[in-house]
Amino acid sequence: MKKSIECLFLLLCLSVFSEAQTLPKRGAAKNFYQDQATKIKVANLLKKMTLEEKIGQLVLFAGKGMITGPSESQNMDEYVVKGLCGNVFGTKTLADAIRIQKLAMEKSRMKIPVLFGLDVIHGFKTIFPTNLGISSSWDIPEIEKFAQVSATEASAAGVMWTYSPMCDISYDPRWGRVSEGSGEDPFLGSCISAAMVRGYQGKNLAAPNSIMACVKHFAAYGAVQAGRDYNTVDMSERAFRDYYLPPYRSAVDAGAATVMTSFNEYDGVPATGNKFLMKKLLRKELGFNGFIVTDFSAINEMVPHGIAKDETSAAELAINAGVNMDMVGNTYLLHLKKLVQTGKVSMSAINKLCGEVLGMKYRLGLFDDPYRYFNEERFKTAFYKPEALDACRSLARKSMVLLQNNNNLLPIPLNKKIALIGPFADNQREMLGSWAISGEAKHAVAFLSGLQKRYPTITYTQGCKFTSEIPNGFEYAVKAAEQSDVVLLTLGLPYEWSGEAASLTSLQIPDIQYRLLEKLKQTGKPIIILLVTARPMDLSREIKLADAVLLTWQPGTMAGEALADIVTGDFNPSGKLTMTFPLTVGQVPIHYNVKNTGRPEGILGTKSSNKYTSRYLFTPNNPLYPFGYGLSYTTFDYHDISVEGNPIKIGDRLKVSATVTNTGLKDGDEIAQLYIRDLVGSVTRPVRELKGFQKVHLHAGESKRLVFNITPDNLSFCRGDMSFGEERGNYHVWIGGDSNATLESSFIVR
Ligand code: BGC
Numbered sequence: 174m175k176k177s178i179e180c181l182f183l184l185l186c187l188s189v190f191s192e193a194q195t196l197p198k199r200g201a202a203k204n205f206y207q208d209q210a211t212k213i214k215v216a217n218l219l220k221k222m223t224l225e226e227k228i229g230q231l232v233l234f235a236g237k238g239m240i241t242g243p244s245e246s247q248n249m250d251e252y253v254v255k256g257l258c259g260n261v262f263g264t265k266t267l268a269d270a271i272r273i274q275k276l277a278m279e280k281s282r283m284k285i286p287v288l289f290g291l292d293v294i295h296g297f298k299t300i301f302p303t304n305l306g307i308s309s310s311w312d313i314p315e316i317e318k319f320a321q322v323s324a325t326e327a328s329a330a331g332v333m334w335t336y337s338p339m340c341d342i343s344y345d346p347r348w349g350r351v352s353e354g355s356g357e358d359p360f361l362g363s364c365i366s367a368a369m370v371r372g373y374q375g376k377n378l379a380a381p382n383s384i385m386a387c388v389k390h391f392a393a394y395g396a397v398q399a400g401r402d403y404n405t406v407d408m409s410e411r412a413f414r415d416y417y418l419p420p421y422r423s424a425v426d427a428g429a430a431t432v433m434t435s436f437n438e439y440d441g442v443p444a445t446g447n448k449f450l451m452k453k454l455l456r457k458e459l460g461f462n463g464f465i466v467t468d469f470s471a472i473n474e475m476v477p478h479g480i481a482k483d484e485t486s487a488a489e490l491a492i493n494a495g496v497n498m499d500m501v502g503n504t505y506l507l508h509l510k511k512l513v514q515t516g517k518v519s520m521s522a523i524n525k526l527c528g529e530v531l532g533m534k535y536r537l538g539l540f541d542d543p544y545r546y547f548n549e550e551r552f553k554t555a556f557y558k559p560e561a562l563d564a565c566r567s568l569a570r571k572s573m574v575l576l577q578n579n580n581n582l583l584p585i586p587l588n589k590k591i592a593l594i595g596p597f598a599d600n601q602r603e604m605l606g607s608w609a610i611s612g613e614a615k616h617a618v619a620f621l622s623g624l625q626k627r628y629p630t631i632t633y634t635q636g637c638k639f640t641s642e643i644p645n646g647f648e649y650a651v652k653a654a655e656q657s658d659v660v661l662l663t664l665g666l667p668y669e670w671s672g673e674a675a676s677l678t679s680l681q682i683p684d685i686q687y688r689l690l691e692k693l694k695q696t697g698k699p700i701i702i703l704l705v706t707a708r709p710m711d712l713s714r715e716i717k718l719a720d721a722v723l724l725t726w727q728p729g730t731m732a733g734e735a736l737a738d739i740v741t742g743d744f745n746p747s748g749k750l751t752m753t754f755p756l757t758v759g760q761v762p763i764h765y766n767v768k769n770t771g772r773p774e775g776i777l778g779t780k781s782s783n784k785y786t787s788r789y790l791f792t793p794n795n796p797l798y799p800f801g802y803g804l805s806y807t808t809f810d811y812h813d814i815s816v817e818g819n820p821i822k823i824g825d826r827l828k829v830s831a832t833v834t835n836t837g838l839k840d841g842d843e844i845a846q847l848y849i850r851d852l853v854g855s856v857t858r859p860v861r862e863l864k865g866f867q868k869v870h871l872h873a874g875e876s877k878r879l880v881f882n883i884t885p886d887n888l889s890f891c892r893g894d895m896s897f898g899e900e901r902g903n904y905h906v907w908i909g910g911d912s913n914a915t916l917e918s919s920f921i922v923r
Pocket of ligand 1: 292336389468469673
């Protein structure tokens with residue numbers, strides 16, 4: 174039975190892999206983690222365990238220094254020995270993990286192996302670009318590879334479980350955590366979340382280099398009001414199902430072993446105690462059979478949320494919502510026993526929830542060998558291997574987005590003299606971004622080092638700090654610029670301004686950096702901005718002064734190499750934005766797949782002279798750069814769109830094709846995107862929705878015919894009666910290089 178489950182898993186993975194942008198089969202989750210052999214082992218083990226020991230399996234302690242919340246676990250060793258703590262996150266060293274595992278295996282009564290987890294968010298030692306950057310590559314096979322490399326490195330250090338992928342859709346760049354996600358689009362987000370699960374978990378969870386994925390933050394965390402972290406979320410179930418749910422669902426359908434609750438409330442009930450989310454939706458509708466962990470002290474936080482009068486009631490809410498594991502909050506540890514004894518929580522619930530955790534420990538192979546992830550020999554050579562660094566460099570350059578390139582200023586010939594200026598130019602730590610817990614700045618290739626290898630005459634001066642002057646900083650910068658042919662100016666936001674608890678109300682470059690740009694502009698030298706950020710920014714001031722802008726994100730360990738590949742032209746940039754860049758923070762939240770409204774204006778270029786339309790008085794609705802946008806050193810033209818099989822019946826597939834031609838002088842990659850619009854529905858429909866994309870390599874002058882399959886699933890949505898499915902009617906379809914694509918056709922569903 175176990176074998177056949179694994180075969181099924183393998184088949185599903187392979188079918189997904191062969192067609193990059195195809196999603197896992199809807200409902201596939203129901204087939205995972207149902208093997209009888211494990212269930213029998215779990216049932217036998219449960220019979221031997223005391224209530225306290227069962228509760229211990231529902232407790233997750235934090236290692237020292239792993240604090241992203243207000244509490245820290247104390248006296249861990251003692252609890253492990255007593256069987257009261259079965260899971261640990263964030264041990265700092267392998268030796269520490271081995272010591273804790275030994276305590277469990279040698280000193281505890283039941284000898285149940287401890288599960289070790291960690292936030293491996295965009296790499297373990299080899300740090301890949303920040304996740305929003307990764308998503309801008311739209312490169313599903315390479316994203317899967319990145320997760321695989323992360324799992325290989327993390328597992329060698331004793332990590333068996335990562336708290337990733339973060340699947341939260343967001344339209345709000347004020348929210349610092351947009352850096353951890355894959356942007357604003359449910360379709361692309363779904364492709365990426367599934368790829369990451371496949372990469373982490375591999376074909377077999379018990380393989381020594383596979384780790385469990387954790388889909389987070391369930392659910393709708395990306396919609397926190399006003400972009401303020403941990404804030405309230407309030408939306409219709411319809412919006413939730415159409416826009417926010419898909420990436421979580423797809424990760425679960427790809428076989429994710431675990432899910433993490435979110436801090437926010439959903440429909441008035443914090444996610445961690447929300448029966449609709451956890452039981453009705455995740456368990457029943459999506460068929461999730463793994464285990465659910467809370468976010469950091471999220472059970473305790475139900476008290477200040479005002480849904481539980483004390484932590485005992487909070488624990489009761491969470492456990493009765495089917496939440497298996499309490500992250501660091503100690504509420505299960507302290508209150509569950511009493512809740513069972515007083516009949517508020519049933520013994521069968523405890524057995525079920527504990528059994529789901531134990532089942533995963535079996536599937537990881539921990540009962541066969543509790544030390545399987547603790548191989549000191551492997552540990553010594555596991556990191557920064559050439560394969561990992563190559564994958565990292567490749568994804569870093571594929572993630573960079575060329576936003577502006579007046580007069581083809583980039584690439585820069587090798588004989589030109591470059592002045593590299595700005596606070597990020599020679600800063601290794603900044604390259605790694607936030608959530609680089611195990612990353613080591615000393616291994617990161619700074620921009621300066623990468624460029625120096627290719628442009629030996631390059632000069633460097635810092636100019637200013639992130640938010641303040643340095644003595645004579647501007648003066649030296651101007652001198653360096655004057656003595657150069659071209660200025661590469663690094664501007665942006667320090668890494669601590671992104672990630673968790675890093676919400677902002679301004680999306681502008683800090684003032685001192687902008688003033689440096691103004692000063693350098695006066696030299697008359699051509700200026701290329703290298704933008705370092707983990708969120709969309711308001712660049713309306715800067716693009717007027719700069720000739721070119723390359724969005725580098727926080728590119729990771731291989732930052733300097735990847736940048737040099739692009740600056741020299743060895744690699745032609747191909748990244749495309751996965752979050753809209755607004756003209757001003759006042760347009761936020763902003764996204765491309767909006768509704769038309771009854772008084773439409775502007776989004777897709779239709780201007781109206783009528784004041785009483787849906788618009789601002791003094792600012793257009795259009796963003797600075799739309800979703801899907803990104804330039805190349807060459808140009809692409811789309812033509813000859815055709816629709817095959819039109820009209821179709823409900824349940825049929827449709828083929829839409831177009832030709833893309835590389836009309837420039839350089840070879841390059843293009844990310845071709847397909848959008849649809851359902852013109853009339855039982856509920857209003859978005860003006861555009863991404864339903865397919867393909868990455869193609871085209872030699873200069875070459876053309877390729879691209880064929881997209883539109884499936885019934887692509888056309889389905891949450892209909893007027895809340896059922897999921899297609900509707901009859903007229904559709905528009907576009908194929909092109911961004912969400913403003915103009916090559917258009919139409920089709921009918923009868
Ligand atoms: C974050 C999670 C993270 C957890 C453990 C929380 O504060 O919201 O994303 O996995 O801490 O570090």
